[in-house]
Amino acid sequence: MRSLVFTLVLLTGCGATSGDDGQDHTVLVFAAASLADVFAEVEAAFEAAHPGVDVQVNTAGSATLREQILEGAPADVFAPADPAAMDPVVAAGHTVSAPVELARNTMQIGVPADDPAGVRGLEDLARAELLVGLCTVSVPCGALARQLLANAGVEPAVDTEEPDVGSLRTKLAVGELDVGIVYRTDVIADDRLRGVDIADAANVVATYPIAALRPGVARDFVAFATGPEGRRILVEHGFGTP
Amino acid sequence: MTSPPRRVTGRAPVPLVVFGGLGALLFIVPLVGLLGRTPWSELTELLSSDTVLDALRISLVSSVAAAALSVVFGVPLAWLLSRGSFPGRGLLRAIVTLPMVLPPVVGGAALLFALGRRGLVGEPLYDATGLVLPFSIWGVILANTFVAMPFLVISVEAALDGIDRRYEQAASTLGASRSHVFRHVTIPMIGPALRAGAILAWARALGEFGATVTFAGNLQGRTQSLPLAVFVTLESDRDAAVAISLVLVVLALMVLLVLRDRWWSRP
Numbered sequence: 001m002r003s004l005v006f007t008l009v010l011l012t013g014c015g016a017t018s019g020d021d022g023q024d025h026t027v028l029v030f031a032a033a034s035l036a037d038v039f040a041e042v043e044a045a046f047e048a049a050h051p052g053v054d055v056q057v058n059t060a061g062s063a064t065l066r067e068q069i070l071e072g073a074p075a076d077v078f079a080p081a082d083p084a085a086m087d088p089v090v091a092a093g094h095t096v097s098a099p100v101e102l103a104r105n106t107m108q109i110g111v112p113a114d115d116p117a118g119v120r121g122l123e124d125l126a127r128a129e130l131l132v133g134l135c136t137v138s139v140p141c142g143a144l145a146r147q148l149l150a151n152a153g154v155e156p157a158v159d160t161e162e163p164d165v166g167s168l169r170t171k172l173a174v175g176e177l178d179v180g181i182v183y184r185t186d187v188i189a190d191d192r193l194r195g196v197d198i199a200d201a202a203n204v205v206a207t208y209p210i211a212a213l214r215p216g217v218a219r220d221f222v223a224f225a226t227g228p229e230g231r232r233i234l235v236e237h238g239f240g241t242p
Numbered sequence: 243m244t245s246p247p248r249r250v251t252g253r254a255p256v257p258l259v260v261f262g263g264l265g266a267l268l269f270i271v272p273l274v275g276l277l278g279r280t281p282w283s284e285l286t287e288l289l290s291s292d293t294v295l296d297a298l299r300i301s302l303v304s305s306v307a308a309a310a311l312s313v314v315f316g317v318p319l320a321w322l323l324s325r326g327s328f329p330g331r332g333l334l335r336a337i338v339t340l341p342m343v344l345p346p347v348v349g350g351a352a353l354l355f356a357l358g359r360r361g362l363v364g365e366p367l368y369d370a371t372g373l374v375l376p377f378s379i380w381g382v383i384l385a386n387t388f389v390a391m392p393f394l395v396i397s398v399e400a401a402l403d404g405i406d407r408r409y410e411q412a413a414s415t416l417g418a419s420r421s422h423v424f425r426h427v428t429i430p431m432i433g434p435a436l437r438a439g440a441i442l443a444w445a446r447a448l449g450e451f452g453a454t455v456t457f458a459g460n461l462q463g464r465t466q467s468l469p470l471a472v473f474v475t476l477e478s479d480r481d482a483a484v485a486i487s488l489v490l491v492v493l494a495l496m497v498l499l500v501l502r503d504r505w506w507s508r509p
Contacts, residue, residue: 061477063477063478064477066477067476067477067480131359131374131377133459136460136474136477137478138474138475138477138478139477158461159377159459159461159464160377160459160460160461160465161459161460161461161462161474162455162459162460163455163460163473163474167455167456171354171459174354174355174358174360175359175360176354176358176359176360176376
């Protein structure tokens with residue numbers, strides 16, 4: 001589905017399309033899957049403030065987006081869930097200004113709302129009889145989950161490593177998995193999920209960088225997302241802001 | 243039916259060569275792109291990792307199983323669609339071929355909602371037997387069969403529609419039972435289409451990604467097939483991902499080349 005979106009984006013030639021008057025009209029934003037809900041709102045607010053500008057948000061796992069940008073996808077703004085996904089894009093010279101911090105997030109144990117397995121804490125992820133899901137280690141939510149499990153000294157009995165946090169969240173929400181580690185913001189966003197807190201000593205913080213890959217309206221979008229209006233939307237969805 | 247069709251000799255019409263050549267380029271250029279990115283010097287090392295060997299095993303088991311299930315259930319289904327007379331036959335045909343049009347991720351989600359632990363059919367199944375299809379090799383095989391079987395059904399149904407039914411009628415007149423006619427007259431007559439359909443189904447199952455990852459998840463050694471391994475490693479180790487893609491391509495080419503020569507060239 002991701003590659004389908006990507007192909008469509010390429011086919012329709014979106015990106016930094018310039019009109020006859022030399023003005024940019026389209027901003028193509030590549031954003032981490034965990035930012036999907038936030039950026040839908042930021043998009044609407046930015047478009048309301050900038051008539052004639054069309055923002056398009058392509059969300060996927062941060063690593064997928066990174067690969068697409070490195071392979072030449074016409075992204076104007078990049079907002080991954082991990083500085084490690086941003087670094088190669090900066091190194092390859094795709095950014096027009098240094099990345100800035102957009103938001104922070106922490107991890108939570110996610111269980112279906114009715115919590116059939118009676119999950120109390122991280123040690124429940126080691127129970128072999130439960131269906132346990134994590135994100136795959138190459139996306140930020142997977143790397144962070146592995147890190148905090150190591151901090152807590154828990155060896156999880158993993159049944160699936162999902163390619164992005166969206167698919168993990170869905171499988172937890174419909175009750176096909178008993179327990180998983182997702183972002184705190186995922187639990188807030190979906191009523192079908194319940195969160196179990198992770199002790200601060202073990203928990204980790206995810207920082208979300210954002211950078212413009214083109215000058216002009218792409219830069220305006222970054223300023224808007226990191227400005228007061230963007231911050232308000234982020235906080236509403238449970239993110240921390242710098 | 244007895245003499246093989248003769249090859250065209252002399253010069254082919256120019257428009258056919260031009261358009262046919264351009265068509266062929268569409269398939270050749272990406273393959274060259276893949277070969278150009280292949281890290282040849284480290285290939286053996288990359289391909290002997292546990293990830294690759296596990297994924298190869300799961301891909302072979304699940305694609306062959308899916309092709310076999312497609313034959314077992316798809317041939318009778320194709321016969322019903324071709325010869326049966328029951329209300330809703332056209333609708334059933336459309337539903338059976340739906341997985342060919344549906345994005346595989348949607349198919350996977352539909353399977354999850356129907357056959358998952360909390361699904362329409364999956365929940366009673368789980369309550370009665372404790373069997374959970376998602377996140378297991380059975381889930382991979384089921385997802386593969388879901389996307390692959392339509393190819394077999396289409397191929398076999400077209401053949402059943404096209405054969406000369408007088409042979410079957412003659413066998414019946416001579417006293418053969420209906421199941422005897424099916425096994426000894428119908429099946430041999432649709433043989434080439436059946437084999438082609440089975441190979442198409444196998445090939446489709448081998449490359450399957452979306453429905454598998456959505457329905458069966460992704461875990462090395464249990465559900466991670468070659469396409470899933472490519473997807474996951476593409477994001478952490480591109481050389482390994484290209485090497486695994488090459489395994490898929492070589493495997494598919496070998497089977498398609500060998501079987502094409504042995505099976506499809508016969509009329």
